[in-house]
Amino acid sequence: MASRTPPIRVACHVIDDPFQVFRDYCIDYPNTLRRYDWAQVDRLRLSPEVVSASRSLFSRISREQELRLLSLNVNAPWDIVPPDARLHDADPLVRDGLYGRALTLYNHFLHQSGDGIADAKVSKSLHLTRPAFFPILDTQVLKLYRTSAQIAARDLSEAGSPYAPPRRAFWEAFRQDVIRAGDGLAALRDAARNDDHPVVAEAADQLSDVRIIDILAWSISRQIASTSWR
Structure with missing residues (x-):
């Protein structure tokens, strides 16, 4: 059967049928979506509720670690990154732009x-x-993006970015995938909206492009690990 959506590249891998991968995740992990992505919590800054929701994605944050994170919340520079900030718009070549502020x-x-x-x-x-x-x-995502992040770091250094890391630029590698996948993500969302599974249909408009790419990356990394194990 032909793919319902165009292929999407994630790291150095091309996913031929990204909609099916996305659909499988939504059906296999509905509780993760409900308890993490769709958690009814104050999202403007870190809170006990946000940290608690992160545990649904296996953050494994202990109570002591939670207290440390929340103590840093008091003087964190939240205002420099708007709540609706998009990774797409964060140009790492712009000094003191969104990329640099988010890094801070x-x-x-x-x-x-x-x-x-x-x-x-x-x-x-x-x-x-x-x-x-x-x-x-x-x-798993860091491992999948290792090579792409090395290439991104080299490219940023050659372009004179003030935020070029010495080894790997994971954000920039991820950002390039999000930008490159624009048409594919739009097609994936259209297919998901018309799906007969309610969680898949809801996820079409509830998840950001960044989160969808993350789902694809995590899913393909699991497939690679499973194949390697066998």
């Missing part, structure tokens, strides 16, 4: 939270506060 907010938590709190826990929490901006960088 992200690093406020990443670099001051102490032992046991790394990208996965920070990104799963902050994604809920700025769902169209912050990618979810868990271990």
Whole structure:
């Protein structure tokens, strides 16, 4: 049967039928969507409710780690990144632009939270506060994007970006995938809206482009891991 939507590239992998991958995720993990993505919580900044919701995505944030994150919430520069900020619009070549401001907010938590709190826990929490901006960088997604992030870091350095990291630019690699997948994501949403499964149809308009790419990336990383294991 022909694919219902155009292929979408995620990291160095082309997903031939992204709608089916997305649909399978929605059907297999409806509770994750309800308890994490659609959690009825105040999303302007971190809160106990946001951290609690992140555990539905296996953030594994302990009570002690939660207190550390929330203590940083008091003086976090939330106002420099609007709640509706989009990763698409964050040009890393612009000094003090959205990309740089979001990096400041992200690093406020990443670099001051102490032992046991790394990208996965920070990104799963902050994604809920700025769902169209912050990618979810868990271990599997980081591994999948390793090569693409190395290429992105090199390209940013050559272009003179003030935010070029020395090794890997995961945000920029992810951002390029979101931008490149514009037409494919629109087609995926159209297919999902017309699906007969209510969770799939609801997800079409409730999830950001960043989250859909994350779902595709996480799903393909699981498939790769399963194939490698066999």
